[in-house]
Amino acid sequence: MAVAALCLLAAGCAGRQYGHLLANDDKDMVGSHAAGAATWNPLVDESVAKLLGRCPTAVRPVTFDSDGLSQNMTIGSAVHAPLAVGPANVCFIGIENKSAEEMLDFKDQLYERIDSQINSAESFRVVSRRMVDAALVETRLRPDSLFLPNNRTAFANALGQQGTPVDYLMYATITSGTTDRNRTSQRDYLLTLEMVNIHTGDTVKESAKIRKGYSKSRVGKWWNYGVGDQADG
Numbered sequence: 001m002a003v004a005a006l007c008l009l010a011a012g013c014a015g016r017q018y019g020h021l022l023a024n025d026d027k028d029m030v031g032s033h034a035a036g037a038a039t040w041n042p043l044v045d046e047s048v049a050k051l052l053g054r055c056p057t058a059v060r061p062v063t064f065d066s067d068g069l070s071q072n073m074t075i076g077s078a079v080h081a082p083l084a085v086g087p088a089n090v091c092f093i094g095i096e097n098k099s100a101e102e103m104l105d106f107k108d109q110l111y112e113r114i115d116s117q118i119n120s121a122e123s124f125r126v127v128s129r130r131m132v133d134a135a136l137v138e139t140r141l142r143p144d145s146l147f148l149p150n151n152r153t154a155f156a157n158a159l160g161q162q163g164t165p166v167d168y169l170m171y172a173t174i175t176s177g178t179t180d181r182n183r184t185s186q187r188d189y190l191l192t193l194e195m196v197n198i199h200t201g202d203t204v205k206e207s208a209k210i211r212k213g214y215s216k217s218r219v220g221k222w223w224n225y226g227v228g229d230q231a232d233g
Helices: 002-012 037-054 106-119 129-139 143-147 149-161 220-225
Strands: 062-064 070-072 088-097 124-126 168-181 184-197 203-214
Touching: 037 106, 037 184, 037 203, 088 106, 088 129, 088 143, 106 124, 106 168, 129 149, 143 149, 203 220
Parallel strands: 088 124, 088 168
Antiparallel strands: 062 070, 168 184, 184 203
């Protein structure tokens, strides 16, 4: 009787939807059919941290030699020379989705998340997205055409006329690779960030990867990746 009543209750509520607020320390939901917050957010956090870690600060602290004379030293200059003295202006061109999934509303959210994280770094300032779009319209250039020197110059001049000099162009690319096994699949998500020196064309590229399994049953995770070690095909 109790089981029957529970089934009737579930059937009666099948058409309803409920919502609840999540606390900051609540885990992100893992999507059952596509990548979601639990996949995209860590990819952004890791790739941005790795990229900024490879770009040295352009702030030049004053030091003194044995004679008491001041001299400027650039932190990290032994690895990579900075593009600008002071905070560098980064022009985030956008996100190119080459994965097997439609990103829907997540694409704009990822853009804003990447933009905010880079803008919060002391050594970088991000050019307004509205200015970037306006400059692309004015110059009639596509984002991928900015790899050509003449096009980069025209684009930089258009932004400079708006009072926004540019040091870096930044691109984000999302790719995926899918492995199928009967009714179970694994998808590898890769987010790549590429920073381009607008003056020289030199690039710095970093990426982050997350693997995700999809199964038709709850035991699929255990069967394919658990104790049985069945993922060998």
